[in-house]
Amino acid sequence: MSVEFLLYFVLRRIFVRTEFSREMITVxxxxxxxxxxxxxxxxxxxxEIRRTPVIRLFRGRRVEVSTLSGGVYFYLHIRExxxxxxxxxxxxxxxxxxxxxxxxxxxxxxxxxVVTFALLLNRTGSVFGSDSFSRIxxxxxxxxxxxxxxxxxLHIGVPRVTALAAVFVSAAWLLxxxxxxxxxxxxxxxxxxxxxxxxxxxxxLYEYRLVRNNLTACLRCDTLTTLALGCASLYAHDVxxxxxxxxxxxxxxLTKMCGLPPPQENRVKPPFSxxxxxxxxxxxxxxxxAGALLLTFIAEPIAADLIQSLLWSGAVISLWYxxxxxxxxxxxxxxxxxxxxxxxxxxxxxxxxxxxxxxxTVYTVTGRNIFQRFSGMCDITIACAxxxxxxxxxxxxxxxxxxxxxxxx
Numbered sequence: 001m002s003v004e005f006l007l008y009f010v011l012r013r014i015f016v017r018t019e020f021s022r023e024m025i026t027v028x029x030x031x032x033x034x035x036x037x038x039x040x041x042x043x044x045x046x047x048e049i050r051r052t053p054v055i056r057l058f059r060g061r062r063v064e065v066s067t068l069s070g071g072v073y074f075y076l077h078i079r080e081x082x083x084x085x086x087x088x089x090x091x092x093x094x095x096x097x098x099x100x101x102x103x104x105x106x107x108x109x110x111x112x113x114v115v116t117f118a119l120l121l122n123r124t125g126s127v128f129g130s131d132s133f134s135r136i137x138x139x140x141x142x143x144x145x146x147x148x149x150x151x152x153x154l155h156i157g158v159p160r161v162t163a164l165a166a167v168f169v170s171a172a173w174l175l176x177x178x179x180x181x182x183x184x185x186x187x188x189x190x191x192x193x194x195x196x197x198x199x200x201x202x203x204x205l206y207e208y209r210l211v212r213n214n215l216t217a218c219l220r221c222d223t224l225t226t227l228a229l230g231c232a233s234l235y236a237h238d239v240x241x242x243x244x245x246x247x248x249x250x251x252x253x254l255t256k257m258c259g260l261p262p263p264q265e266n267r268v269k270p271p272f273s274x275x276x277x278x279x280x281x282x283x284x285x286x287x288x289x290a291g292a293l294l295l296t297f298i299a300e301p302i303a304a305d306l307i308q309s310l311l312w313s314g315a316v317i318s319l320w321y322x323x324x325x326x327x328x329x330x331x332x333x334x335x336x337x338x339x340x341x342x343x344x345x346x347x348x349x350x351x352x353x354x355x356x357x358x359x360x361t362v363y364t365v366t367g368r369n370i371f372q373r374f375s376g377m378c379d380i381t382i383a384c385a386x387x388x389x390x391x392x393x394x395x396x397x398x399x400x401x402x403x404x405x406x407x408x409x
Contacts, residue, residue, distance in 0.1 A: 016074055022084050025065055027072050041084050043067045045216075045386075046237045047209040056205070066237070068216070068386035085209060086193030093253075095187035095243055100200075103233045103243020104181035106223060108173060116179075117172035143167045159306045162313070189242050191257050198239060208239045216360040216384040218258055220250060222351040224324055227331070260355045263337040270329050274377055274394035278329040278346070282321035289315040324349060334380055334392050343382060345392040354390045356382060368397060 019026040025044070027037040046066040055061060055075075063082075064073035076082075095103070125133035144163035151158050187200040196210040219235040226232040226244075234241040234250055242253060255261040270278065293311040328346040335342045341361065344353040365381040372378055378397035383389045 018074055018076070020082050020084065025084070027065075027074055037072045039065055039067060039072070043214075044211055045214045046071075046211070046239065047082075047085070049207040049209075051205040053203055086195060088197065089190065089192050092188040092190035092197075092199075093242070095184075095189075097185070099231075099242075099244040100184040100187050101181050102226075102229070102231065103187075103240060104177055104184050106221060106226060106233050106244075107184075107240060108177045108180050114169060114172040117168070117175050120175070140164065140167050140171065159309050161306065162309050184240075184243060187243060189253075189257070196236070196241070196257060198241060210236055210239060210241075212257075212259060215258055215260065215357070216386050216388055217354045217356045217390070218254055218260055220353040220355075222331070222353070223349070224327065227327065227351070254355055258355075260340055260357060261338060262353075262355050263335040263340050263342045265335065265337040267333050267335040268395050269333045270377075270392075270394045271396060273375070275326060275329060277371075277375075277377070277394045279322045279325045282318045282325060286315055286318035286322060289318060321349065329394075332392055332395075334395060341382060343380070343390050343392050345390060352390070354382075356384055356390070360385050366397070372397070 015029055015031050017028040019028075023041055025037075025039040025041065027039075029035050029037075044065055044067055048064040048066070050062045050064075051060070052062075059078040061076055061078060062073060063076055065071050121133060121136060124136065141160075141164065144160060144167045147163045147167060148158055148160065151163075182202055183204065183206065184200050185202050188198070190197045190199075191212070194212050196212055196215075198206075198208040198210070200206055215236055217236070218241070220232050221235060222232045229244075231244045231246045232250070233243045234245060234253065236258070241258075242250075245253065251262050276283070289311050293308060293315065296308050296311065325346065328351045331344060331351055332346065333342070333344045339358045341356045341358065342353065343356065344351065346352075362383045362385060365379075365383070367379045367381065368377070372394070376397055377394045379391060379393045380395060381389055381391045
C-alpha cells in the first residue's frame, strides 16, 4: 500500500509524463535516462484500470495498457481523463451472485491458493508473533485428526501427514476462493464505442476495456463440474468476460458483443478409437502406481502405511484424470464457418473452446507422428496473433483437413 502511495504521489510527478490523444498513448519515464513509450491506439488490446482501497482513498487509479507485444502501466488521478475511452453509458449485463460464485469456483487454482496461504501464514507469524502462528497450526492439526477419525470410521487408514497436507491445501483453496469470489462481486459487462467493458469488485475495483476489433480469440472454460451444470465462463485476453453462462447464452453474447458467432458447420470430432491416445498419460501413471503399490504388499518397506497412502492417492488421481480426459475427448471438436474457426480442446484438467476470427489467425499446422500415420489421425494447431496456440489432438486425417482450417485471405 505504501509503495502505491509513493509511486503515485511522489515518483509519478517526477519521473512519469503522460500524453493522450485519440490516436496515440505516450508515456515518458525516467529522470536521467528517459524512456518514451508511443503506443498507437490501433495496437491496444486491453486497458486495465485498478483501484485498491488506498488508491481510492487518495482518488487515484492504476492504469495498464496492453498490446500483443507487451504493455506499460502508470498512475492517474481520478479527474485526469483518457480521451480515447468512451463514456460509460450505464446499460450493462449484470451477473447474479450465484454466477459470480460459480465463476470464482472455476477460476480458483489450488497452487496459487497454496502459495498465498503460505505467505499469509508467514506474514501472520512475523506481525502478530509466533504464538498466533502456533495457534493456527494447532487448529490445522486438530482438523487433520478429525479427518483421520472420519476416514477411520469408514475403514480408510490415512497417515497424519497426509491428513495435514489435505487440510492445508483445502484451507488454502478456500482462502483463494473467498478472495476471488469477493473480487467478482458486482460483475457487469457492457459495450461502448468499440470497447467491451468489464467491471467488478467491492474493495478493490477492477475495470477492463477490451478493444473489440483486436480480439484474437474468445475462450470458454469447462471443467467436469461446469459440464454437469451446463454452464461455463468466457475469457478474452486472459480477462473473465462473464462467469457461468449456459451454452446458448454464451453463443448469443459472443455473437452480439464480441462479433464472433461460434461456427456450427463442418465439425470434425475425435473418433472413439482415439480414446487410448487421449488417456495414455494418466493410464500410464495409473499402471506405475498400481505396480509400485503391489510391490509394497510383497516387500513391506519401512513406513509402509505412508508409502501405500501416497501410492493409493496417486492411483486415484490418475484414474480421475483418465476419466476426465475421456469425457473431454467426447466434447472436443473443430469447426469453421463464416470467417470464424472453433476449436474445443483439452489443456491440463480443463476443456477450452476457442472461437478465433480468421483475420487473427497466423498459421495452421496439421501434424502427424509415426503412430498417427498408421492410425489415420492428426493434430490440428492454430496459432493466433500474440503467440497464442491452440491444439486439438487425434482427429481423423484426410487431404482436405488442412485446407478446411486454413483461413481465406
